[in-house]
Amino acid sequence: MGRIRVAIAGVGNCASALVQGVEYYRGRNAAAEAGLMHEEIGGWKPSDVEVVAAFDIDRRKVGRPLEEAVFAAPNCTRRFQPSLSASGVRVRMGPVLDGVADHMERYDESEAFRIADEAPVDVGAVLRESGAEILVCYLPVGSERAVRHYAEACLDAGVALVNCVPVFLASDPEWAARFRAAGLPLVGDDVKSQVGATIVHRTLSRLLADRGVAIDRTYQLNTGGNTDFLNMLERSRLQSKKKSKTESVQSQLDERLEAREIHIGPSDYVPWQDDNKVAFIRLEGRGFGGAPLEIELRMSVQDSPNSAGVVIDALRCTKLGLERRLAGPLEAPSAYFMKSPPRQMRDDTARREVERFIRDGSAAAGAGDGARPHDGDGSDNGDGNRDGNRVCEGRGRDRGGPHDKQARITL
Numbered sequence: 372m373g374r375i376r377v378a379i380a381g382v383g384n385c386a387s388a389l390v391q392g393v394e395y396y397r398g399r400n401a402a403a404e405a406g407l408m409h410e411e412i413g414g415w416k417p418s419d420v421e422v423v424a425a426f427d428i429d430r431r432k433v434g435r436p437l438e439e440a441v442f443a444a445p446n447c448t449r450r451f452q453p454s455l456s457a458s459g460v461r462v463r464m465g466p467v468l469d470g471v472a473d474h475m476e477r478y479d480e481s482e483a484f485r486i487a488d489e490a491p492v493d494v495g496a497v498l499r500e501s502g503a504e505i506l507v508c509y510l511p512v513g514s515e516r517a518v519r520h521y522a523e524a525c526l527d528a529g530v531a532l533v534n535c536v537p538v539f540l541a542s543d544p545e546w547a548a549r550f551r552a553a554g555l556p557l558v559g560d561d562v563k564s565q566v567g568a569t570i571v572h573r574t575l576s577r578l579l580a581d582r583g584v585a586i587d588r589t590y591q592l593n594t595g596g597n598t599d600f601l602n603m604l605e606r607s608r609l610q611s612k613k614k615s616k617t618e619s620v621q622s623q624l625d626e627r628l629e630a631r632e633i634h635i636g637p638s639d640y641v642p643w644q645d646d647n648k649v650a651f652i653r654l655e656g657r658g659f660g661g662a663p664l665e666i667e668l669r670m671s672v673q674d675s676p677n678s679a680g681v682v683i684d685a686l687r688c689t690k691l692g693l694e695r696r697l698a699g700p701l702e703a704p705s706a707y708f709m710k711s712p713p714r715q716m717r718d719d720t721a722r723r724e725v726e727r728f729i730r731d732g733s734a735a736a737g738a739g740d741g742a743r744p745h746d747g748d749g750s751d752n753g754d755g756n757r758d759g760n761r762v763c764e765g766r767g768r769d770r771g772g773p774h775d776k777q778a779r780i781t782l
């Protein structure tokens with residue numbers, strides 16, 4: 372049934388886990404293997420993903436075949452797929468812009484980025500030449516200009532975008548409108564891991580609220596030893612990540628907590644942890660008769676495969692969006708797969724809406740109730756999306772003229 376032609380911006384640990392995962396599930400009976408939320412999405416299997424272009428800026432990755440670059444330092448994720456087929460893709464030099472934090476220089480090259488001495492390519496031209504349909508953006512947190520540069524290139528080349536980074540595009544009305552006008556689907560922002568700290572924290576918060584417990588305060592402290600955590604030592608780069616993670620939990624509460632009572636964020640870089648992320652979550656509340664209640668939880672995960680388990684579905688839903696000529700943010704996939712979607716939903720609602728989207732596309736978009744992405748109680752409270760698709764004009768590649776549907780944003 373063809374391929375899903377994907378370009379990758381940022382060949383770091385998440386990209387490594389994704390590329391390994393495509394090969395891992397290709398060689399196995401996906402139905403019998405652990406780790407997939409969907410064996411098939413609209414007939415598309417994980418193994419139908421084909422990486423046709425890749426961009427990075429690190430001298431140990433640029434110019435190398437993708438199947439080697441994904442294992443090059445400072446990547447440190449698990450090698451769960453021992454061998455990768457020849458991809459025919461060489462990593463191209465991207466524009467550095469604000470992708471590399473200054474403090475990286477002070478760390479050993481085994482742990483930190485090192486910029487290649489090469490001129491950047493024209494990203495839009497490479498996307499066009501490669502025949503990419505979807506770009507997955509895996510740039511470091513805080514790469515505001517660089518992420519936008521890749522997003523512009525998508526608009527220029529007629530390529531859909533899956534934005535795994537907390538740089539707000541799908542949840543930004545102007546960017547959402549630009550993708551809609553271009554006839555291109557967009558899923559974002561900031562990928563929510565398969566079973567990561569965010570979804571566990573959201574689920575516990577909802578559980579307490581549903582059972583009548585008033586939450587007084589909560590924290591989520593995270594440590595890890597990969598470049599994502601090293602990058603986030605620079606606190607000025609962290610603003611959007613903190614906002615994305617905090618609002619993702621706030622959105623699940625019946626009443627927002629005062630800023631002082633909620634602390635969520637990447638907390639420290641511990642080199643020997645490599646790609647192992649450890650989260651410490653604490654919730655304090657009051658139950659019947661004001662009786663105090665506390666939950667204290669430690670969870671340990673492999674950070675990058677945890678994100679790839681979601682991106683493999685986000686890519687296939689985006690492909691469905693292209694097939695169905697949807698344009699703009701895909702609301703249900705964004706709400707289920709991302710921490711900062713255009714419209715927050717409760718996770719059970721988002722899951723149901725994604726299943727509906729996969730079946731018939733009806734929950735692609737459009738809540739129509741004016742909820743905002745960082746709205747606290749903007750979550751859908753259970754009855755799901757109303758179908759807000761509308762006719763629009765667009766110019767996505769290979770889609771032959773006006774688009775019959777568009778994703779409606781609700782900002």
Ligand SMILES: NC(=O)c1ccc[n+]([C@@H]2O[C@H](COP(=O)([O-])OP(=O)(O)OC[C@H]3O[C@@H](n4cnc5c(N)ncnc54)[C@H](O)[C@@H]3O)[C@@H](O)[C@H]2O)c1
Nearest residue numbers: 381382383384385427465467470509510511512598674678
């Ligand atoms: N579970 C997860 O791992 C998870 C969850 C949510 C969000 N994310 C986000 O996904 C993104 C990727 O995470 P990661 O762990 O793969 O990070 P990483 O540090 O391993 O990889 C980032 C890559 O981007 C490259 N890069 C830097 N500037 C660039 C530029 N201008 N152009 C092209 N490449 C550039 C780096 O060389 C590196 O290879 C991060 O923003 C992270 O916060 C990850």
